[in-house]
Amino acid sequence: MYIVKKLLKLASLLVAVSILTFCLMEKSPLDPINAYVGADLTVSQAQREEIAKHWGLDKPPAERFMAWFSSIAKGDLGTSMIYRRPVVEVIAEKFMASLVLMFVAWIISGFLGFLLGIISGMNEGKIIDKLIRGYCYVLVSTPTFWLGILFIMIFSVKLKLFPVALGVPIGVLSSEVTLNSLAKHLVLPALTLSVLGVANICLHTREKVIDILSSDYILFAKARGESKKSIIFNHIIKNVALPAITLQFLSFSELFAGTVFAEQVFSYPGLGQATVQAGIKGDLPLLMGIVLVSVLFIFTGNLMADILYKVIDPRMKEGAVK
Structure with missing residues (x-):
């Protein structure tokens, strides 16, 4: 049901x-x-x-x-006006490129956000807490395209560590593209999305940690002589993990929106760049197909969050039965 x-x-x-x-x-x-x-x-x-x-x-x-x-x-999304190919083929090709980018950024941002949130919450009011909060507040107000351009200027133009743009080297056959070159082209777009995705999960986790630390059962745990390490792993992480996981899966919409800007800045050949091109050139079949795929993608994230909520927290199952 x-x-x-x-x-x-x-x-x-x-x-x-x-x-x-x-x-x-x-x-x-x-x-x-x-x-x-x-x-x-x-x-x-x-x-x-x-x-x-x-x-x-x-x-x-x-x-x-x-x-x-x-x-x-009937399962036919039509033909793209700008690519002259079936929309299904275009979306499948572009989505796979974007999926790799989004997955890497999603994992990194979730892990860093959760870790920084716990550190900040455990050190409320201290210098490290102020630094992490300041870092998050700056990120929240930072546009994706601006951060992407900044990374290009620093890591590509000045330091020459990574390519400026594109998903593969120019003038190289697809059969000759190595995994190393693909990884180098992926680093800056993924780093841009990861850094921006840290703020929400970090600030949310920090508030949860502070609430837990002020609860009665934490005071009781301290009174029993539990160590700081034991309190962190046995009480804080277990109670903070569930809302953090839920928030991370609910961030699919923000991640998809950020991908559009990041791919445009880095000329990364993914679904985000195809969305911009379809909108600018009036390719309605492709744009409508991308909209449907994006809705399915975001809906899947929300559904997975709900399912994980029920799996991790048995009380949700009991509530559903009642």
Whole structure:
């Protein structure tokens, strides 16, 4: 029953987001025909009409949406206007590149945020706590693209440690690309997303640690003579881990949004860059497909957080039974 309710919510969410995205694109001042043609002034009006007819842009908006929606029901996301390939193929290729980037950043930001949050909470009011909080507050107000540009200036231009941009070296065949070169191109985008993702989990964990330290059972544990190490591992980490894990999985939406900016700054060939290109060039089939995939991605994160909550905390199962 729980899964059925979740699936119904997902279906209604997909429909609502699809309608909203389509309406926003229709109200956009961008002309998809001009975006498709580009700067080619030799294209006649008759050719423009043929292009519109080929892509179905000559039909009323409601008819175009229903045609697209019926194709979605059959598993066909259409053909991308800018890549001239099926949308499913484009998204699959781009998403795999983005998934590696997001996974690395997600793991690093979660681990560092949790660790710094515990350290900050255990040392409330001390210098290290002030430094960590100050670091997090600065990160929260730092734009992704600005931090990415800063990393390029420091690590690529000045120190020459990592490539400036792209996901692979220029002028190298795909069969000749090594794992080492892929890792070097991944470091700066992943570092940008990781550093920015630390703040929320750190500040949230810090507050939870402070609340736990002021609770009665911690005072009782200290009165029994438990060591600081025992209190940290037996009481603090166990009680803080659950909300931290939940928050980390709920951060999928922020991670996906940050990926769009990071990939644009580093020209990383992932789903974020494809999203920007689809929006700028009016590629509605690709943009709608990316929206659906992003909703599924974020929904999966929320669902995994709920499931883990029930697995880790038995009280959630008891509440569900009652």
